[in-house]
Amino acid sequence: MGIYYDIDDILLEEEPISVLFQTGASGVGLLDPGSETNSVERSAKVTLPFWLANELFLRRAVSINVPACFSSETRKEIQADAACVDLKFRSPYFYELGCKILPLVTDKSIGPFLQYAFTSRYTEILSKSHNITGANPKFSSKLTKEESHLFEAARSSMISFKKWRVGGSRLEKASILGRKRKPTTPTESSTL
Amino acid sequence: MAGQSDPHLSIFTPAEVEFLAEDELVEIVPNIRMDALNMICGDFGPFFPQISTKVPIWLAVALKKRGKCSVRPPEWMSVERLTHVLEAERESPREFQPLPFHYIELSKLLFEKAHDDIPDIYMVRSLIEDIRDVRFHKVEMGLEKISGRTHAVKLKNLSAMEVNIVRPFMVRALQAFYKHGSPEMIPQPELTVSRTQVLDRGPRRDLRPR
Numbered sequence: 001m002g003i004y005y006d007i008d009d010i011l012l013e014e015e016p017i018s019v020l021f022q023t024g025a026s027g028v029g030l031l032d033p034g035s036e037t038n039s040v041e042r043s044a045k046v047t048l049p050f051w052l053a054n055e056l057f058l059r060r061a062v063s064i065n066v067p068a069c070f071s072s073e074t075r076k077e078i079q080a081d082a083a084c085v086d087l088k089f090r091s092p093y094f095y096e097l098g099c100k101i102l103p104l105v106t107d108k109s110i111g112p113f114l115q116y117a118f119t120s121r122y123t124e125i126l127s128k129s130h131n132i133t134g135a136n137p138k139f140s141s142k143l144t145k146e147e148s149h150l151f152e153a154a155r156s157s158m159i160s161f162k163k164w165r166v167g168g169s170r171l172e173k174a175s176i177l178g179r180k181r182k183p184t185t186p187t188e189s190s191t192l
Numbered sequence: 193m194a195g196q197s198d199p200h201l202s203i204f205t206p207a208e209v210e211f212l213a214e215d216e217l218v219e220i221v222p223n224i225r226m227d228a229l230n231m232i233c234g235d236f237g238p239f240f241p242q243i244s245t246k247v248p249i250w251l252a253v254a255l256k257k258r259g260k261c262s263v264r265p266p267e268w269m270s271v272e273r274l275t276h277v278l279e280a281e282r283e284s285p286r287e288f289q290p291l292p293f294h295y296i297e298l299s300k301l302l303f304e305k306a307h308d309d310i311p312d313i314y315m316v317r318s319l320i321e322d323i324r325d326v327r328f329h330k331v332e333m334g335l336e337k338i339s340g341r342t343h344a345v346k347l348k349n350l351s352a353m354e355v356n357i358v359r360p361f362m363v364r365a366l367q368a369f370y371k372h373g374s375p376e377m378i379p380q381p382e383l384t385v386s387r388t389q390v391l392d393r394g395p396r397r398d399l400r401p402r
Contacts, residue, residue, distance in 0.1 A: 095368075095371075095372070099372075099377065102376075102377065103376075111372075111376075111377035112377075114372055114377065115372040115373060115377065118368060118369070118372050119339060119372075122338075122365065122368075122369075123336055126335055126336060126361075126365075127332070127336075129361065130328075130361075146368060149364060150361060150364045150365060150368065153360035153361050153364050154358075154360065154361035156360075157203065157357050157358075157359070157360050157361070160205055160206055161206050161353070161356075161357050163206075164205075164206030164207060164210070165206075165300065167300075167304065
């Protein structure tokens with residue numbers, strides 16, 4: 001189901017998701033650090049990575065709780081001032097996770113919420129990205145993966161345009177030429 | 193054709209756009225006699241002193257460097273014309289004025305390589321800068337309006353360099369908006385909201401397999 005060659009997609013599936021076991025399962029005690037026996041009780045609350053939670057959900061073994069990053073608290077903050085919310089802290093894969101988890105949970109308001117969050121943060125990214133030439137850690141540290149890709153795309157194209165306009169040497173030195181050679185130690189050469 | 197520098201993003205670097213712009217023709221006035229040059233891209237010349245002819249910019253720059261010609265600035269590169277364009281750009285906040293597709297690159301090349309052939313070079317240079325700023329501001333205003341319902345963006349008369357600057361951002365933004373606005377993500381409005389809106393959204397849903 002994931003995109004095989006996309007590293008972000010792989011990392012995204014590692015995100016921890018809290019699930020509720022619908023059936024008891026024996027022999028999988030390591031999933032639940034709190035369990036004393038080697039099994040997971042029915043209706044035990046366990047945190048699993050997304051890929052496992054998804055597979056278990058398809059087998060109807062668990063039900064998935066809405067992750068904390070889509071809680072009503074976050075929604076209120078987004079409604080207050082979307083651009084100031086540190087979404088990267090909540091989840092670096094905020095949007096991607098939302099898209100993947102939407103078919104698995106009953107709360108379908110995540111979809112419109114994601115769209116609202118993205119739309120309102122988009123204008124801020126737009127206005128910042130084309131005007132900032134230097135790095136701006138304060139702003140870009142709040143962006144999720146998807147947003148920072150967008151931000152970087154605009155920023156790097158603007159920077160390279162400005163660099164071109166100012167001019168300068170048209171020939172660039174290959175990075176390998178700047179490196180210092182490793183000094184060969186005499187002991188090494190004598191053994192050879 | 194994708195850009196060579198970064199195959200992953202498939203965009204051109206500004207230097208690559210400049211390279212493409214070097215095929216544009218300019219008029220030069222040679223001061224030497226030379227036979228016609230037969231190139232793959234076409235035949236240029238023969239060259240006679242004081243008789244103007246059209247050559248690509250790369251050839252003009254090469255001749256100019258050796259002091260074999262003077263470049264005639266293109267028609268649009270005059271203070272009068274550019275002032276006019278700038279005024280028109282400022283007056284129409286939604287439209288772009290027709291300028292040569294490579295005007296940014298052309299002007300930079302000529303300013304660098306043939307600065308003594310352009311009259312009022314300071315004025316022309318600052319006018320082109322102003323025009324570029326005004327146009328880019330308009331592009332940004334347009335980008336601000338992108339939303340989930342945007343399917344395409346109309347960019348008439350936008351020049352190569354301007355397109356190249358906004359391309360990576362615009363493509364990603366449109367993709368993201370498409371993803372977040374897709375019917376799988378937003379199922380409710382179609383089910384609960386009144387019938388007119390369902391009809392309104394109809395055509396887009398038909399494009400997707402069910």
